[in-house]
C-alpha cells in the first residue's frame with residue numbers, strides 16, 4: 001500500500017540513516033512511503049508570533065501537496081512533525097488564516113490531511129504484534145533508553161501524540177522490537193539543542209562565548225546521558241536529528257569535565273528496527289561518519305548473523 | 306520538456322516576424338491597430354503585435370542596456386508589468402512578449418547580486434559547498450515568489466529547496482534553462498540570488514557528478530595521437546572559396562533540431 005511521506009531536509013542529508021531505515025522498515029510491513037511531490041523545507045521551527053502568516057506557507061503547501069496522494073502523511077523527524085502538525089492545527093482552527101494562506105500559495109487546502117508520526121503509524125497501523133512476528137534478530141542484549149525530547153510531545157493540545165510528561169509510545173515500540181527498554185526520569189526533558197546549534201563548540205568558539213556559557217550547553221546533555229548511564233543503558237534511541245546532534249556532539253566535552261563519564265552512542269529508533277527486522281546493517285549509516293560516538297560496535301554485538 | 310522546446314521554437318518564430326515588422330517602419334502604416342502602453346508611467350500608443358522591446362524602440366527609446374540577443378536567450382531584457390485593473394504582478398522577457406493594451410511596464414536590465422568567488426577544484430558536490438559560498442540560501446522562506454516571476458517558468462523555489470538539502474543533481478536539473486535574467490532575485494524576501502546558487506550547483510554537477518563522456522575522452526586521445534593533424538594542415542592551406550564549398554557540402558545530421566538551428570543561423574547571416 002502506498003502512503004505519503006515527508007522526509008524533511010535533515011533526513012536527506014545528515015540523518016540519511018534515519019530516512020533509509022524508515023522507508024525500508026515500512027516496506028517490510030507492506031507500505032510504500034511515497035515522497036510528497038515538490039516538497040520543501042518545512043521551516044524547521046514553528047513560528048510563535050501569531051501574525052507571521054508567512055511561516056505557515058511552507059507547511060501548508062506541503063500538506064496541500066500531500067493531499068494529492070491521499071488524506072494522510074507520515075513524517076518522522078520530531079521537528080518536521082511538530083511544524084506540520086501545529087501548522088495544520090492552526091489552519092483547522094482559524095479559517096481566516098487558512099483562507100489567507102491558501103490564497104497566497106494559490107493552492108486549495110481545507111485541513112483534511114492527517115499528520116502521522118512514524119511511531120504512531122507503527123503503533124496504530126502496523127501494530128506491535130506484527131512487529132514482533134517479523135523480528136529476525138534478537139536485540140534483547142541491547143539496553144536502550146527511549147528519549148523523546150520536547151518537539152515530539154509538546155504542546156499537548158496541538159500534538160496529542162502521547163502523555164507529555166510520562167510518554168510510553170517509544171518505550172512500547174522499542175519493546176516490540178525486542179530491545180531491553182530501560183526507564184529513566186529524563187526522557188521528556190529538553191536536551192537544549194537550540195543552544196548547541198547556535199553555539200560554536202570548537203576550542204576557538206568556546207573561547208569566544210566564554211567557557212561558562214559553553215559548558216552550560218553540554219550540561220543539558222550531561223544530565224540526560226548521565227541518568228541514562230546510571231540506569232544501565234548502552235545506548236539512547238530517539239526520533240529527532242537535532243536531539244541526536246546535541247547529545248552526540250557534547251560527549252567529548254562532557255568527558256573532560258566529568259570524571260568517569262561513559263560515552264554512549266545515540267541512534268534513531270528506526271535504525272534499531274531495521275536491525276531487528278534483519279535488514280542489511282551497513283545500509284543505515286550506523287558509523288563514525290554519521291555519529292560522533294561510533295555506534296558500530298554496539299550494532300555488531302547484536303547483528304552477528 | 307517537449308512543451309518547453311516547442312515554446313522556444315515559437316519564440317524564435319515571433320522574433321523573426323517581429324524583426325520583419327520593424328525594418329524601416331518608424332512610422333506605422335495608416336490602418337495599423339494601435340494599443341496603449343505605459344513606459345515608466347507615461348502613455349504611448351504603439352502598433353499592436355510588436356514585442357515589448359520593439360515597442361520601446363517604436364516609442365523612441367534607444368536600448369543601451371537591457372537588450373542583448375533579442376532571441377530569448379541572454380536574459381538581458383527582464384520586464385515587470387501590470388495590466389490595468391489587475392493586482393497581479395507579471396513578468397516577461399521584452400524580446401519575447403507581445404504588447405497588450407493597458408500594460409504598465411518597467412524594465413529591469415540589471416539587478417545587484419551577490420556573487421561568491423570559489424575554486425571549484427576545492428569544493429565537493431555537497432550542501433556544505435552551497436552553504437559555505439551562499440549562506441543566505443538558508444534564509445529562503447519558501448514563499449514561492451521566485452517561481453511566480455520566472456519568465457522561463459522554472460521551478461525556482463524547488464531548485465532552491467534542492468540546494469537547501471544538498472541535492473546537487475536536482476538543483477542542476479531544475480535550473481538548467483535559467484537565463485540569469487535576475488527577476489527572481491529582484492523579488493526574493495530572503496535576499497537570495499537564486500541563479501548564482503544554481504550555477505554553482507550546475508558547475509558542481511558537471512565537474513563531479515555527471516557521467517563522463519566516453520567518446521569525448523576517446524576523441525581527445527585521437528587528437529593527441531595526431532590522427533587529425535594532416536587534415537587540419539590541408540584545411541589551413543585551402544583557399545576561402547574551397548573552404549566555403551567544403552562547408553556547404555558537409556554531412557548534415559538528419560535531426561530536426563539541429564537542422565532548425567542551422568536554418569536560424571543562416572537567417573542571421
Ligand code: SF4
Nearest residue numbers: 008009010077079080
Ligand atoms: S529539521 Fe525539519 S526541515 Fe528539516 S528535517 Fe526536521 S524540522 Fe525539517
Ligand code: SF4
Nearest residue numbers: 051052053054104494
Ligand atoms: S506581505 Fe507585503 S505588506 Fe505584508 S509584510 Fe510582506 S511586504 Fe509587507
Ligand code: SF4
Nearest residue numbers: 455483485486487489
Ligand atoms: S531562475 Fe531567476 S534568473 Fe533564472 S530565468 Fe528564472 S527568474 Fe530568471
Ligand code: SF4
Nearest residue numbers: 445446448449451493
Ligand atoms: S523568493 Fe526567495 S525566499 Fe521566496 S521561495 Fe524563492 S528563494 Fe525562497
Ligand code: FES
Nearest residue numbers: 373374375380400
Ligand atoms: S534580449 Fe536576450 S533574452 Fe531578450
